[in-house]
Amino acid sequence: MKVVALAGGFGGARFARALAESDAELTVIGNVGDDEEILGLHISPDLDSILYALAGIGDEERGWGRADETWNALDTVGALGGDTWFQLGDRDLGLHLLRTQALRKGEPLSSITARFARALGVDATVLPATDDELRTHVETPAGDFPFQEWYVGRRHEDEVTGVRYEGDAKAAPGVVEALANADLIAISPSNPYLSIGPILAVHGIRKAIESRRVPSVAVSPLIGGRTVKGPADRMLERFAGGTSPTHVAAVYEGLIDRLVIDEADAGEGDHIVTRTLMSDEAARRTLAGAVLEAAAVPR
Amino acid sequence: MKVVALAGGFGGARFARALAESDAELTVIGNVGDDEEILGLHISPDLDSILYALAGIGDEERGWGRADETWNALDTVGALGGDTWFQLGDRDLGLHLLRTQALRKGEPLSSITARFARALGVDATVLPATDDELRTHVETPAGDFPFQEWYVGRRHEDEVTGVRYEGDAKAAPGVVEALANADLIAISPSNPYLSIGPILAVHGIRKAIESRRVPSVAVSPLIGGRTVKGPADRMLERFAGGTSPTHVAAVYEGLIDRLVIDEADAGEGDHIVTRTLMSDEAARRTLAGAVLEAAAVPR
Numbered sequence: 001m002k003v004v005a006l007a008g009g010f011g012g013a014r015f016a017r018a019l020a021e022s023d024a025e026l027t028v029i030g031n032v033g034d035d036e037e038i039l040g041l042h043i044s045p046d047l048d049s050i051l052y053a054l055a056g057i058g059d060e061e062r063g064w065g066r067a068d069e070t071w072n073a074l075d076t077v078g079a080l081g082g083d084t085w086f087q088l089g090d091r092d093l094g095l096h097l098l099r100t101q102a103l104r105k106g107e108p109l110s111s112i113t114a115r116f117a118r119a120l121g122v123d124a125t126v127l128p129a130t131d132d133e134l135r136t137h138v139e140t141p142a143g144d145f146p147f148q149e150w151y152v153g154r155r156h157e158d159e160v161t162g163v164r165y166e167g168d169a170k171a172a173p174g175v176v177e178a179l180a181n182a183d184l185i186a187i188s189p190s191n192p193y194l195s196i197g198p199i200l201a202v203h204g205i206r207k208a209i210e211s212r213r214v215p216s217v218a219v220s221p222l223i224g225g226r227t228v229k230g231p232a233d234r235m236l237e238r239f240a241g242g243t244s245p246t247h248v249a250a251v252y253e254g255l256i257d258r259l260v261i262d263e264a265d266a267g268e269g270d271h272i273v274t275r276t277l278m279s280d281e282a283a284r285r286t287l288a289g290a291v292l293e294a295a296a297v298p299r
Numbered sequence: 300m301k302v303v304a305l306a307g308g309f310g311g312a313r314f315a316r317a318l319a320e321s322d323a324e325l326t327v328i329g330n331v332g333d334d335e336e337i338l339g340l341h342i343s344p345d346l347d348s349i350l351y352a353l354a355g356i357g358d359e360e361r362g363w364g365r366a367d368e369t370w371n372a373l374d375t376v377g378a379l380g381g382d383t384w385f386q387l388g389d390r391d392l393g394l395h396l397l398r399t400q401a402l403r404k405g406e407p408l409s410s411i412t413a414r415f416a417r418a419l420g421v422d423a424t425v426l427p428a429t430d431d432e433l434r435t436h437v438e439t440p441a442g443d444f445p446f447q448e449w450y451v452g453r454r455h456e457d458e459v460t461g462v463r464y465e466g467d468a469k470a471a472p473g474v475v476e477a478l479a480n481a482d483l484i485a486i487s488p489s490n491p492y493l494s495i496g497p498i499l500a501v502h503g504i505r506k507a508i509e510s511r512r513v514p515s516v517a518v519s520p521l522i523g524g525r526t527v528k529g530p531a532d533r534m535l536e537r538f539a540g541g542t543s544p545t546h547v548a549a550v551y552e553g554l555i556d557r558l559v560i561d562e563a564d565a566g567e568g569d570h571i572v573t574r575t576l577m578s579d580e581a582a583r584r585t586l587a588g589a590v591l592e593a594a595a596v597p598r
Contacts, residue, residue, distance in 0.1 A: 040400040070369050076393025080418045082400075090389040094375025101339035101381075119379045 033198025332497025
């Protein structure tokens with residue numbers, strides 16, 4: 001079964017891994033709205049988290065970056081008076097160096113990502129939503145910030161009053177085709193505005209999902225009405241009017257046929273209920289199973 | 300006593316440290332002919348060796364790079380199929396990242412180097428010979444190569460039949476002034492063609508030394524007619540016709556008043572004889588003492 005997953009943020013990488021561990025033929029479309037230039041290097045945090053999770057080299061506890069990481073380059077940056085607000089590990093840096101160099105030579109991000117996935121032994125297809133520049137900006141009472149400056153630099157403490165996606169981005173090669181050829185479309189349990197929204201803001205992606213002929217399902221990022229990590233619950237409260245499964249499903253109106261929710265949120269509505277916290281391999285298997293079952297649900 | 304040292308390569312960094320440990324007021328003019336772009340980063344190997352040696356954070360055994368170094372970024376580069384012929388350690392990388400970013404923003408290399416020296420607690424003044432691009436090219440029977448490609452990439456195995464310095468380089472701010480105000484000029488025990496030659500190729504530097512009113516001294520890079528490291532002996536044989544102190548002194552004709560040589564090379568000629576191998580602090584003190592005595596030698 002061909003499954004195309006939209007993935008971003010903390011939940012996106014774990015969800016991609018859960019699906020990759022199933023027998024689905026997986027394509028992951030990754031968010032690049034969080035991309036940032038740090039110390040002159042192009043950083044794609046969500047793509048990297050996906051690659052690292054699929055290659056089994058990610059730090060599972062931290063939820064981002066490489067396992068068995070060291071921080072010596074950043075130590076030097078700090079000692080020399082440079083910016084260290086964005087945590088770049090040494091193993092992680094090697095990838096950023098190569099990608100930045102390749103981008104400067106004109107290679108598209110999608111091509112670089114495919115090369116890295118192959119080199120890391122990743123079987124799934126990993127595609128950035130776009131090869132063009134697309135940047136998520138967060139509006140807060142303290143002002144507007146590029147995503148990473150708000151999320152990392154200001155520890156996502158400012159209340160989000162609005163989200164903008166800047167850039168006139170076309171879908172990367174393979175993205176619309178993958179959606180058109182999928183047997184199932186699956187949206188990861190991620191922040192709908194910050195992690196999934198930028199993917200849907202890319203020209204052609206929303207339309208490709210809206211015009212699908214196959215089932216589409218989203219996994220709610222909430223458990224018991226609250227997020228595992230990040231501000232999704234506060235943002236759903238503000239932008240969708242609440243944190244019930246109905247509110248979450250409404251955010252994806254026209255884009256999904258079913259919502260997968262955690263047992264803690266079970267109640268009204270025709271949702272797929274399972275345990276959604278991907279705490280270990282068994283939990284990932286349970287969630288992937290529930291998601292893949294959605295392929296059989298009549299539209 | 301104001302001492303200005305011309306320094307490059309392996310011997311340059313150690314020599315700078317030896318002088319810094321004396322009570323001289325030290326300015327080091329560092330070779331930048333070896334500079335190279337590696338993985339999109341601007342690398343200044345000689346300047347960095349000087350900074351690391353003066354800050355006491357260099358790897359003494361290897362003779363380049365940082366002590367207590369890790370190589371995780373380069374491991375990733377290799378795993379992803381990138382070039383790993385040039386060894387970049389993680390601690391070292393932090394400096395390259397900051398310098399490259401600052402150069403891209405238009406800050407001159409001399410200003411960046413001064414900032415880094417201050418941040419590392421280095422008391423000596425460290426100046427690149429030039430802020431302009433100057434590149435040493437090595438001519439060999441196998442073709443012409445940029446310095447690092449020949450030295451590191453091809454392990455300096457090809458015989459050197461010629462050396463070219465490419466670039467129209469002006470002396471960096473402070474270089475000519477330092478030479479004009481020196482009480483003593485000292486040339487490090489380095490390869491005259493590969494490490495000192497590029498410094499002398501910078502407009503104004505050779506002339507400033509030739510027109511000096513103070514003593515100038517060079518330390519021979521040879522011990523018993525052979526180099527401690529690198530191809531200086533073979534190159535002196537080819538380009539100067541021999542490896543005796545007389546041959547070495549002839550290479551610096553007009554630029555020095557005395558040559559400091561090792562006991563192993565003592566014999567004919569009016570040279571300063573001492574032990575020149577800087578194997579430990581005592582050895583460095585001995586050599587620095589012999590060099591500083593040259594300030595008292597009548598011209």
